[in-house]
Amino acid sequence: MLEISGTPGNCWYAPGVSETLDDLEERINALRREIRQAVRARESVLARSLRAELRSAERAWDQALAVHEPVYEPGDETGGEPGHGTAHGPGRESAHERGDRHEAPGSLVPVREQVHQALTLLGVPAAAKMIVAVHAALRAGSLKGAQLASLRRDEERSFRTSPFARPYYLCAALTDRLSASRGLLAVSTWPLEQRVVGPLSPRVDFLTTAIRVAEHIMRMVGAGEQAPPSAQRLLSRLAHNIPGAAPETGRYGRGAGLHLVDAGTARGGPEAGALVVDGFPGSDPATVVKAARAELEVHAAADTAARAEIAGRARDRLQDAERLFGGTVLGLARKEASR
Amino acid sequence: MDRLDRLRGPVPPRPHDARAIAALAANPGCARRAVLDAAGVDKDATAAHLGYPAPFGQSPFAITRGNAFESLVKESGCAELLRLLRELLGLPIPLAAYTDLGDVGGNPSAQVRHSHTRKLLDKAARDSDDAGTLYDHPLLRLEIAGHSAYLEPDVVAFRLGGRFHIVEIKSFAVVDGQAEPDKVAAAARQAAVYVLALMNTLEELGHDPRRVSHEVVLVCPENFANRPAATLVDVRPQLAVLRRQLARMARVGAIVDELPPELTFDLAPDADGVPTRPVAELREAVRGVDARYAPDCLSTCDLCFFCRDEASAEGSTDLLGRQVRDALGGVATVTEALGLADGSLTPGEGQEEIARLLRLADRIYAEVG
Amino acid sequence: MSTLAALARLRAVHTGTAQRLATVRHCHLSERPMVFIPLRLAGEAAAPLAAMAGTDPGHPRLLVVPQPRDRDLRFAFAAELAEILLPYFEGLQKATETVERRGAEPYERCVDAPQVIVPGRGAVAFVQLLGRSTRFRRAEGPYAVHPSVPVLGRWLTFLAQRAQYPGSSLLLAATEALSLHWATGQSTLEDANLASLVGWIDPPPGMTGASAAREAEDPLVWPPAGPATDPGFDTEVLAPAIRAYEETRSDRAAARVAEAVRSQLEPTWRLMWRAIGLLGTLPAAPGAAARWEGDRTSFTGFAAQLAEGGPPQPKRDGAVGAASRLARMERAQASYDAQRAYDDPLVMAAYRLTGEAFTGTVVATEPDRTEGEGRGRKLRPLVTVRTTDPVRLAPGTRLGTPERRGQQAEVVAIDGEHVTLKIVKGMGRGMAATPGAVPEAGERVCYAALTDEFQPPASLPAPEETPWTHGGPPPEYSPADDEPEEEWS
Known part of the structure; x- marks a missing residue:
């Protein structure tokens, strides 16, 4: 019973x-x-x-x-007795089901390897949130933001104990002050130019991220695979912030593919009849690539120059470990003084 | 200004954040608040030690939501914000540079970060091409009663067409083009603090302070989704009030000079930071500076319960709020007003009209009540 | 605030108890009101956390969203709320009466209407937002919700809009209803705290109103009446409970959230019924019943609109809609103010203080005085009243009187304490006054320059003829699935 x-x-x-x-x-x-x-x-x-x-x-x-x-x-009515509060909503389930829910099919690949995969796909330094989103969208994994929290510190410790013992390290991106950029992760095998952050680099890296995600989806589709909805969602989010990448201009345009919410209500409020993926219009990967490339073109020269300058300084002034994990302000100031 | 240090006691002054500075403008007539703030006294701790802990706190849910929304707007080099500014102000595509002034490595002092901010703003104001567009976490400074207060750098400034704008990110929703007026007003007051600090910084650097726009970009979630939307808010009125109040505080010296020289609000904390100052003594010290209690204090000042109790003990009509005070034509105490109403008190000069009204009200009340 | 209301507050401070601001009840009080106490998750615009609702003080229904950031759980909450509210609304549509109208078709009107009572203005705003966030939802397609959800949204929107209509009692805020009838010894700001307001009006034995109100400010003794919760409660109790639910999604964890919010809602639930009891101690004003009739008409009309499958209320009024709505509200406000004054000498007192009304004793009359010749001859009696009130009325001003609501008089002359009036309306066609129609010498009378007459609505163009200066005709409404919320990341 x-x-x-x-x-x-x-x-x-x-x-x-x-x-x-x-x-x-x-x-x-x-x-x-x-x-x-x-x-x-x-x-x-x-x-x-x-x-x-x-x-x-x-x-x-x-x-x-x-x-x-x-x-x-x-439908069980439970009266107002304390301790037997009325729990509501679809959260109800039996004890058996509950037991399974918590242990999501875990990946056997270690966290650092999963992060490495995501970063390699992107090819640019990324914040934990983006890494998790990309990983979830493209690898159907179960990476959690919290798992990345101590990653950089662990990598640094490992590097300092025995430098270059591993084929790659998950390291920092460097700011123009040559310190570790807050929150960004990069791969140690990348050239310095790819790992430093000039004023336009966040934008350039964002556009590059969009291109890589779009290209990945196109490859999947080309191979006859269905891109997972989470990938489309990520692409739509990215496209939303790139001029000309989202279907039509503005936020509520119409485009091809994906489910049409309501074809019969084109007239009316601006929000009528939009193609929607989680609140964003669905995006076509090829359009995204084109639009992102167009904006990238605008920033490329200035960004490349800034990166080269920062990378040059980093090579000049930083030791191996600092090149990967960032110099300290004090250390840099001392070095500057002694020059 | 060592007199102010003595008032505070041997602890570092409380840092002022924009919210606290904005609240100063809420009750400019209160000498108590002006003195305590000028001295950088920890009002929250003072109120708690007096036995009147402040009635506010922030829910962890509100904090989480605020942080989540802010990070959404700012992630990937402020990608969302760039889109909003391109839509709202026609920011040209090439202007996409993002500089995080807070990201200087290690944990440098406020002075170091402020000078970093100044250097960049100076460069930007000279309109050099590579001086950037978006400046996140600028560490600005404002003179408050002769002290430099560093403002918690939770805004973004940006430059367009030689003008600087402040962007304020708030997580209250704008539903169908409407938001809670209180929240918009509070956001405008806070943004005005940054606008003023930015103006002052430019002026100090020898630039025209009018290059800071008094139109602030307010970014809020739209409707019930998590999607940011931007609106321009004119903060000129808030700026005017703030300037006036800061000027008053600059003159706080005059109030301070009249206080007894031995007066201090020192909580005399022990090694663990637990206050050891006798409560009665502290109470007398705080009462040594006049307050101007108003019910609005209940949402803006840590000491509100203490001052309310004081006003109550004095039978002050301030207790009942502006509307009642206005209706009473400024009669100061409950006893006086009731005395005028029942005729037991002869009206003083200028009180004839209100006395007549009160007597009539008293008569009618007795007749029908 | 009138001097009278200010004086009442002073007296409340002095005596330690609330003072009456009214002798009768100016809002309708249903025999079976629906008490609804919503709680919202802090920091969110309209994320319901919990609610207590019901028509039986002994059996509140508790609704809980164990993870308010979960979109599906939110709409499950809305569906459950619909289960409670929709049968209440529908049940009241069954009994109708036929209303005859002069020169128009008779129509059917519900004999009763719903009355939803919430703690305060914040809850009214929440009802509006909850209505806004649910009325455009669909029962099919992506993000489908239970079919009752959009219907609930439209009802809530209707109630919230009607709450702005002066004198309407379909959706009442308890603090506002109480403040209309009692003055406390604290500020209006503090009156927004239901527990403290009730403390002033009805302190527990052995306590003054003032001390009861102070105690009511302790969120540990009296949790806030919502929709905002106590931040201390959020930190210490709710956050860990929601986290536990998030981690396990178990019934046990859901029960823990439920118990936590129940502890915050139950005191307010009891308080709400005390507030209703307090309002019930006052006899109903005649005008309250008349205004309730208007509420019933409005309810009947909305129910019909819903049954006919009309579209949900638009997000914004068009220019014409907004203007005519504003004009309607202004008229309703004027008539509500006048009705209350005529119903209640304490409300009238405020107008006597400003000289717009006066009370006095009739000292002389000319009951059979007429004006005009032949067929145009009309009965126009004169009445002279002696008053000590500070009358500030110009000759020719139209006056009404609570003693004879159908009549109108005109100020003829004011001479010191003597006011001479001419009765110009409501005397009938005869050439002799019917007994009692004209006040007699020695009678206490009150006259006021307040009219509660029907005024023709302002002439405004039809919505489809909105001038371009006002945005042109509004687009025809077509429903859209908007704001499909994404989850918080």
């Missing part, structure tokens, strides 16, 4: 022995109240110890509930 969620065998806390659900709730509420009081009175030490207490009480509550809680069937 009713399934019991959770595994009673794992239960380290025996409800009913000491505290009932009601008691626990009362205690949890009291603790939350005390914490908020402590926070308001700026008593951080007290708040911290109360929080620890709260967490253990909440754990106990979860455990107790796991034993007591029936799994709701859709």
